[in-house]
Amino acid sequence: MNRLARRISRAIDTGGPLSIAAFMAMALHDREDGFYASREAIGARGAFVTAPEISQMFGELLGLWCVQAWRDQGAPRRAYLVELGPGRATLIQDALRAARLAPDFLGSIEVVLVEAGAAQQALQRERMRDAPVAIRWIEQWSAIASDRPIFVLANEFLDALPVLQFVMTERGWCERVITANGTRKLAFALAPDPTMLEIPNGRGAAEPGAVYEVSPASLALIDEVSGGIGRRGGAALFIDYGYCEGGFGETLQAVRQHKPADLLDAPGEADLSAHVDFAALARAAKSAGTEAHGPLSQGDFLRALGIEERAAELAARNPEHGTAIASAIDRLTGEAAMGKLFKAIAIVPRGAPAPPGF
Ligand code: SAH
Numbered sequence: 001m002n003r004l005a006r007r008i009s010r011a012i013d014t015g016g017p018l019s020i021a022a023f024m025a026m027a028l029h030d031r032e033d034g035f036y037a038s039r040e041a042i043g044a045r046g047a048f049v050t051a052p053e054i055s056q057m058f059g060e061l062l063g064l065w066c067v068q069a070w071r072d073q074g075a076p077r078r079a080y081l082v083e084l085g086p087g088r089a090t091l092i093q094d095a096l097r098a099a100r101l102a103p104d105f106l107g108s109i110e111v112v113l114v115e116a117g118a119a120q121q122a123l124q125r126e127r128m129r130d131a132p133v134a135i136r137w138i139e140q141w142s143a144i145a146s147d148r149p150i151f152v153l154a155n156e157f158l159d160a161l162p163v164l165q166f167v168m169t170e171r172g173w174c175e176r177v178i179t180a181n182g183t184r185k186l187a188f189a190l191a192p193d194p195t196m197l198e199i200p201n202g203r204g205a206a207e208p209g210a211v212y213e214v215s216p217a218s219l220a221l222i223d224e225v226s227g228g229i230g231r232r233g234g235a236a237l238f239i240d241y242g243y244c245e246g247g248f249g250e251t252l253q254a255v256r257q258h259k260p261a262d263l264l265d266a267p268g269e270a271d272l273s274a275h276v277d278f279a280a281l282a283r284a285a286k287s288a289g290t291e292a293h294g295p296l297s298q299g300d301f302l303r304a305l306g307i308e309e310r311a312a313e314l315a316a317r318n319p320e321h322g323t324a325i326a327s328a329i330d331r332l333t334g335e336a337a338m339g340k341l342f343k344a345i346a347i348v349p350r351g352a353p354a355p356p357g358f
Helices: 003-015 020-029 056-072 090-101 118-127 216-232 278-287 298-304 307-317 319-333
Strands: 079-084 109-114 135-138 150-155 164-169 172-179 187-190 211-214 234-243 253-256 259-261 271-273 290-297 342-349
Touching: 003 020, 003 172, 020 164, 020 172, 020 271, 056 090, 056 150, 056 234, 056 307, 056 319, 079 090, 090 109, 090 150, 118 135, 150 216, 216 234, 216 278, 216 290, 216 342, 234 278, 278 290, 278 342, 290 298, 298 307, 298 319, 298 342, 307 319
Parallel strands: 079 109, 079 150, 109 135, 150 234
Antiparallel strands: 164 172, 164 211, 172 187, 234 342, 253 259, 253 271, 290 342
């Protein structure tokens, strides 16, 4: 048992079993031992490699996406460009570099980076020292002022938000929780009484053993972001891995140094994430009064934004990088890589033009 597991098990001894969401919050965000307390969580040396770390084209296209969405809404003179969970700040750097093509856009935005992890934030500050525009950091979305239109980018952010799981039993849906099991080893267990949470029944018949997974934090975030966009204008783009039509099943996973790991073995040493339920996000955006476009597969989305043309242009200018550029395209858009599993969804005010790519 590592240090964080010992602390979690003591917390269970005194306070009772933890929900999976509470466990995830500790394993990811504990200030000393949480996964994101390490500066090297993401990237070749970290647990996983994200799309912006694969190629500069990803962030560049997303930057131009924001410029176009901003123009489509009348090029407001004062707007926020927000990134949720900027990681190593690679995406925002590439986005701002591409946006230099639109000095009127750069002159109108204030960049706000939403980052909960102190170590990640310190790394971002270092890497953004020479940024071409003013940048502000906040720890959570709710700290943003809703006084102007908001253009939001979020890549692999929602998958890191906590989920709850419920298992169908003879007693009904019971929450899956984490206990210390008397043996001082963390283990999954079921709450003895059925949950009072209403489990949507549109997913087909639930046999005993079926698992329902939900991320209340993601739905609450989409509700808040959509509320801001509905009131003030703007647009949001969420890209993540996930599914369009949810059945029952569990997707929570641990990844340690690029390999699957046990969920409970060494909390804080592995990344924990769950697949995103895109249909639920679209419903949340609509019920908050905005329009949702997509989900589209990442491959289709990036091709619609012109990634192949951009790759050809880059390769013509840097022939020595031709093979690397072709392999990046394959990783980002290929069906066997990120092209199909990853999806993009956009949120815009009712009546606004469809955003680029959708
Ligand atoms: N978007 C980046 C990083 C993805 S990893 C990329 O594509 O490379 C997830 C990021 O979200 C990390 O920076 C992590 O510290 C941050 N994060 C995770 N949960 C968060 C939360 N609840 N609030 C704010 N930031 C969070």
